[in-house]
Each structure stands twice: as structure tokens, then as C-alpha cells.
Amino acid sequence: MAARAMANFALAELRLVNPRDGWPNPDAGPAAAGADAVLGGARVAQSANEALADCALTFATTVRHRDSSTPVVTPREAAARMREGAARGLRSGILFGPERAGLTADDLAGIQTIVTCPVDPGFGSLNLAQAVLLLAYEWFQAGPVEPPRHAVPAPPATHGEIAALIAHLDGELDAAGFFHVPDRAPATRRTLAALLARPGFTSEEVRTLRGVVRALADLRRRRAQPPSGAIV
Amino acid sequence: MAARAMANFALAELRLVNPRDGWPNPDAGPAAAGADAVLGGARVAQSANEALADCALTFATTVRHRDSSTPVVTPREAAARMREGAARGLRSGILFGPERAGLTADDLAGIQTIVTCPVDPGFGSLNLAQAVLLLAYEWFQAGPVEPPRHAVPAPPATHGEIAALIAHLDGELDAAGFFHVPDRAPATRRTLAALLARPGFTSEEVRTLRGVVRALADLRRRRAQPPSGAIV
Numbered sequence: 001m002a003a004r005a006m007a008n009f010a011l012a013e014l015r016l017v018n019p020r021d022g023w024p025n026p027d028a029g030p031a032a033a034g035a036d037a038v039l040g041g042a043r044v045a046q047s048a049n050e051a052l053a054d055c056a057l058t059f060a061t062t063v064r065h066r067d068s069s070t071p072v073v074t075p076r077e078a079a080a081r082m083r084e085g086a087a088r089g090l091r092s093g094i095l096f097g098p099e100r101a102g103l104t105a106d107d108l109a110g111i112q113t114i115v116t117c118p119v120d121p122g123f124g125s126l127n128l129a130q131a132v133l134l135l136a137y138e139w140f141q142a143g144p145v146e147p148p149r150h151a152v153p154a155p156p157a158t159h160g161e162i163a164a165l166i167a168h169l170d171g172e173l174d175a176a177g178f179f180h181v182p183d184r185a186p187a188t189r190r191t192l193a194a195l196l197a198r199p200g201f202t203s204e205e206v207r208t209l210r211g212v213v214r215a216l217a218d219l220r221r222r223r224a225q226p227p228s229g230a231i232v
Numbered sequence: 233m234a235a236r237a238m239a240n241f242a243l244a245e246l247r248l249v250n251p252r253d254g255w256p257n258p259d260a261g262p263a264a265a266g267a268d269a270v271l272g273g274a275r276v277a278q279s280a281n282e283a284l285a286d287c288a289l290t291f292a293t294t295v296r297h298r299d300s301s302t303p304v305v306t307p308r309e310a311a312a313r314m315r316e317g318a319a320r321g322l323r324s325g326i327l328f329g330p331e332r333a334g335l336t337a338d339d340l341a342g343i344q345t346i347v348t349c350p351v352d353p354g355f356g357s358l359n360l361a362q363a364v365l366l367l368a369y370e371w372f373q374a375g376p377v378e379p380p381r382h383a384v385p386a387p388p389a390t391h392g393e394i395a396a397l398i399a400h401l402d403g404e405l406d407a408a409g410f411f412h413v414p415d416r417a418p419a420t421r422r423t424l425a426a427l428l429a430r431p432g433f434t435s436e437e438v439r440t441l442r443g444v445v446r447a448l449a450d451l452r453r454r455r456a457q458p459p460s461g462a463i464v
Contacts, residue, residue, distance in 0.1 A: 004357070004359075005362065007352065007355040008351045008352060008355055008356060008357065008358055008362070009351060009352060010352035010354075010355075035355070074373075076373070117369075118372065118373065119240045119241060119372070120239065120240060120241060120242035120372070122242075123239040123240055123242075123267070124240060125236070125240065126240055127236075130237065130240070130365055133362055133365060133366070134365070134366075134369055137349075137366055137369075140350065140351070140352070141306075141308070141350065
């Protein structure tokens with residue numbers, strides 16, 4: 001049903017993160033009613049990070065607003081941002097949650113923008129295919145926008161570059177004993193991921209930040225060893 | 233699924249026209265996931281005219297544009313018109329077609345406005361629940377509008393008043409031999425229905441038009457009889 005929703009609105013790139021029943025899944029065919037091209041071209045990824053790696057703009061859908069610093073927009077606003085990105089040659093990815101459980105806080109931590117559809121607060125239970133339909137619909141209705149005429153800022157980093165920065169920092173912080181209270185480590189990791197995903201760093205800025213992490217880690221390692229030639 | 237789509241967007245009044253499998257239908261429950269109030273309150277009607285009788289604004293959804301004089305709007309435009317109508321105290325009804333067959337030309341003839349969702353022309357196969365979801369979504373996003381401050385025009389006729397005018401005219405024309413070419417009668421009837429549904433007549437105007445039909449029919453009957461007191 002999600003593939004069918006996509007096909008109605010000219011979206012073809014479906015990526016599946018760890019599909020529960022494996023892939024290809026023969027049960028997916030009949031429900032899609034002609035969306036075979038979308039299903040046939042679906043790619044399987046091992047993680048949300050892998051699925052989003054080449055995207056410069058990342059969105060994730062949640063039904064209810066969660067307590068986080070990640071900005072929240074409506075489907076219509078998300079569609080406008082994706083079209084503006086497309087006019088600058090930037091790829092967008094929308095992460096949808098599994099049917100019942102939804103996305104976890106960890107899934108959402110590295111995402112730039114949350115998309116929440118305004119629904120009747122007394123009901124509010126859009127399923128996966130309905131959420132895909134509404135996002136695809138808004139994307140199609142928004143239509144292509146003109147490329148910007150003024151000077152374009154440097155290209156933003158892709159999700160993969162940001163994810164690699166987060167993993168690099170995480171590894172060095174772990175080695176430095178930063179996560180020494182095990183109970184707090186998951187929340188701290190989410191805070192760091194959200195903090196690095198948000199500002200829309202450029203590729204260049206991400207490279208600079210990775211240099212900063214490397215330099216600090218090297219400094220720590222040098223300090224941990226006795227300086228060569230020192231009198232102990 | 234249609235009831236669930238409605239419940240997400242605070243729509244509660246479902247009317248079913250001649251449901252194929254009868255009503256209540258135990259199979260309708262599980263798919264609705266909490267939309268029980270919508271299903272429990274659903275009313276069964278014998279015809280589209282009966283279902284729409286109390287509505288002043290009537291819409292019907294079609295996937296492809298048909299060759300007719302009835303105006304066509306997008307779901308977003310339809311939602312804006314429904315909200316403007318609601319601000320004036322007018323009820324709106326949206327007629328959706330059965331799953332595969334869709335609405336017939338006869339179903340559409342008496343409807344004021346056709347709603348067609350822009351979709352990828354290469355695919356374009358929204359199912360019933362998807363069409364309901366998109367209309368309900370747009371209705372909810374449009375939000376209530378302010379009642380007009382300037383003088384409000386006389387209230388438009390309800391669908392029931394227009395349908396009664398059409399039936400009245402149809403009966404008298406039939407008696408007058410207007411439909412004397414049987415092959416052409418269905419198309420002629422549709423043309424008349426569409427012509428009368430379109431202008432947004434007020435209740436007062438519909439009463440006037442029924443008086444016109446009555447007067448012409450009486451004139452025809454009097455001419456068909458010899459005038460009383462005449463010398464034959």
C-alpha cells in the first residue's frame with residue numbers, strides 16, 4: 001500500500017530497513033495494484049543511516065510530538081523544503097516508522113526535521129501507508145520550484161557524512177571515558193546525534209569538525225603517554 | 233479504512249449508499265482500528281440523492297476528468313469551499329465511488345462540483361480509502377474560516393430540493409413526450425440534471441422554478457382538453 005501511494009504521486013525510490021519478513025516478499029505484490037516498479041526497485045538497507053546515507057535533507061514522521069530539540073514541521077512544510085532542496089540538486093529522504101511500534105528515540109536522533117501531521121487529537125492513528133500517502137501527496141502537489149537565482153550556499157553534508165562524524169566523535173569519546181555512567185550513555189548519545197544533525201553543516205564544515213575530533217583525540221593520547229625524552 | 237481515515241481528521245458522518253454486503257457488516261470492524269464511532273453512526277441510504285438530500289454543497293470524486301460541463305476542483309479547493317460553506321451554516325457532502333467501478337455518469341449528473349486529485353498520469357489509481365483520506369486531510373488542514381461579515385446571499389437550495397425539481401421536471405417532460413427517442417433519453421436526462429445542479433440556485437429560486445414547471449404542465453393539460461363551455 002505504501003508503494004501504491006508512492007506510485008500515485010510519481011515517487012519511485014523505496015528503501016526498506018531490515019524488513020521483518022525478508023525481501024523480496026511475495027505478499028507485497030497483490031496489495032500494491034500496479035506499483036510493481038516501485039517494489040521491484042526497492043533497496044534493502046541494514047540501518048536507517050545506511051538508507052539515508054546519500055540524502056542531504058532528512059525527515060522522519062511521528063504521530064505525536066516528542067520531547068526533543070529537533071524542529072517539527074507539517075507534511076506541507078516538509079514538501080516545500082524538499083522541493084526547494086531539489087531545486088538546488090539536494091536529495092531528500094523521509095524515514096517512516098514500522099507499523100505499530102513507530103520510530104524510536106534513537107532512530108530520530110540523527111534526523112534533521114520531524115514531520116508530524118495535524119490530526120484530531122482524540123483519534124490520531126495514521127498507519128504507515130496513510131502517512132506515506134499524505135507525504136507523497138503533498139510532495140506532488142507542491143510541484144517543482146525554480147532554482148535560486150542568487151548565490152547558493154555551500155552544499156550541505158549528506159546524512160552519511162553527518163553519521164560518520166557522529167560515529168567518529170562517539171568512538172573517541174568512548175575511548176576517552178566520556179560515557180562512564182552506563183545508564184546515561186544512550187541519552188547522551190542521542191543528544192549528541194541530534195545536536196550534530198540539526199545545524200545543516202556543509203560537507204566542508206563536517207570535514208573541519210572531524211579534524212577537530214582527531215586533533216583533540218591525538219592530544220589526549222599524547223598526554224596519556226610520558227613525553228619522549230622527559231626525565232621521569 | 234475509510235472510517236479510520238475520517239476519524240483521524242474529525243469527520244464523523246458516514247453515509248453508505250446501498251452497501252453491497254449489507255449493513256451492519258461485521259467485516260468492517262477490525263480494519264477500522266478504533267473508528268468504531270464512525271461505523272456505529274453510519275447511515276444507510278437507498279440512493280446518492282437520498283444520502284445527499286440535506287446538503288447544500290455537493291462534491292463527487294473521480295480519478296480522471298470526464299467530459300462534462302460540471303466544474304472540476306482539486307481536493308484543496310474543495311476543502312476551502314466546504315469550510316466557507318460551513319461558515320455560512322451550509323452542509324457539504326462528498327460522494328465517493330465504489331472501489332473498482334467508480335461513479336457512473338448518472339451518479340455525477342446532479343452533483344455541483346467534481347473533485348479530481350492531481351496524480352501521476354502514468355499511474356493514477358487511488359482507491360476509495362485513499363481518496364477519503366486525502367479529502368478528509370485537506371478538510372482538516374483548511375481549518376474553520378470566519379463567517380462572512382457582509383450581507384450573506386439567500387441560502388442555496390439543498391441537494392434534496394434540487395433533486396425534487398429535477399424529478400418534477402423529468403416527470404412532466406416524460407408525460408409531454410419530451411423523451412420520445414428512447415436511446416437519447418439517458419443522456420438528455422443527465423444534461424438536464426447537470427444544468428440544474430450547477431447554478432447554485434437558492435431555495436426560493438427552486439420554488440419559483442417548480443411553479444414554472446407546474447404552470448407549463450397545466451397549460452399543456454388545458455390545451456389537451458377542450459375548453460369548458462366551448463362549442464365543439
